[in-house]
Amino acid sequence: MLTPMLDAIPAELRKVPRWVVWRGSKVPYRADCVNSTASATDPATWSPFEAAATAYGEGGWSGVGLVLAGDGLVGIDLDKCVTAGQPKKEALALLKRIGAGYVELSPSGTGLRAFGRACGAPTGRRGKIDGINVELYSDRRYLTVTGRPIQNGPIADLPGFLAAVDSLSPTEEVQKTTEDDRSSLQSSSGLLCRSLPPTVIPSGVGERNRCLFALARWVKGVHPDAPTAELRALVQEWHRLALPHIGTADFTTSWTDFMRGLAAVRSPFGFTLEKLMESIDEKPLPEGVADLGYGEAGNRLVCICQALAEHHAPDPFFLSSRQAGELLGVHFTDASKMLSALVMDRVLHLESRGAGRVASRYRFSWVSK
Secondary structure: OOOOOHOOHHHHHOOOOOEEEEEEOOOEOOOOOOOOEEOOOHHHOEEEEHHHHHHHHHHOOOOOEEEEEEEEEEEEEEEOOEOOOOEEEHHHHEEEEEEOOEEEEEEEOOEEEEEEOOOOOOEEEEEEEEOOEEEOOEEEEEEEOOEEEEOOOOOEEEEHHHHHHHHOOOHEEEEOOOOOOOOOOOOOOOOOOOOOOOHHOOOOOHHHHHHHHHHHHHHHOOOOOOOOOHHHHHHHHHHHHHHOOOOOOOOHHHHHHHHHHHOOOOOOOOHHHHHHHOOOHHHHOOOHHHHOOOOHHHHHHHHHHHHHHHHHOOEEEEOOOOHHHHHOOOOOOHHHHHHHHHHHHHEEEEEEEOEOOOOOEEEOOOOOO
């Protein structure tokens, strides 16, 4: 799986306010709402690029994706046409005939994506052209974007797009509306209406036991009284999402291990932070910080960071902007800017920036003046 290079994504695409994040089997998620699925047909679930980039940077996501919404921006998806980094000549010839200026590798590294503009195109069609698997989209669809171009031209008009569409049979009109628009499992009680947090889903071999226990901690923290039937449904959903990365195909094994882990949990998810937050309001602001002019939310963040630093000393503490936003009651993009300001003003020292499933690590470095 290729890691996206967000800074290399064309500025014209980044200006489009219809971004999502994705993971695993390309299920799209909202960038502005913790662990909520997105839909290529619901504008309320889309975000500006900056929000998607911030969410991806916090960890737990495989990449970002762009929703096509019928405004003339179209996408081309060529499948299984790249071997060892080298595109097939037939694929390149097809893209040239269509007029694609910007072409990038797909997340798997075995396909190609291209974006451009074409008016009057149907929602989407797929089929074969010159032996190449082709999907052409203009609306109600999201495509993953990697920022790994093999041809870094402009997002321009595609003079051959409609001709390519016309070469595919109308019976091949695409019916599905997203790359994978499945929603998370739902339950009337509300437990399963919460999408599983990214940290409990394995992303590689050897993570099954750790992630199952993390799932048990999460359940114990957010819904300690859940009935067995709902727990079983939740673990079934976890097993479905985890299956591509675990060697245990038998659900019964994971179900048994989860229940054992649940019984063994002594520190539920959020327990430590909850205890620390009880004393935050009584904690005085470090001398000199008020002069920095952060305001109420920024000053509260300083106190939270100081409490976390004291609890985890001598080790650095972990804090994501998404978690900070929840604690402060602000959008996580605003929390991200606050954390950056604390680092710039040397209130915090950034030990390591968040990546994958790990939040950023900080040390409290403010020296009273």
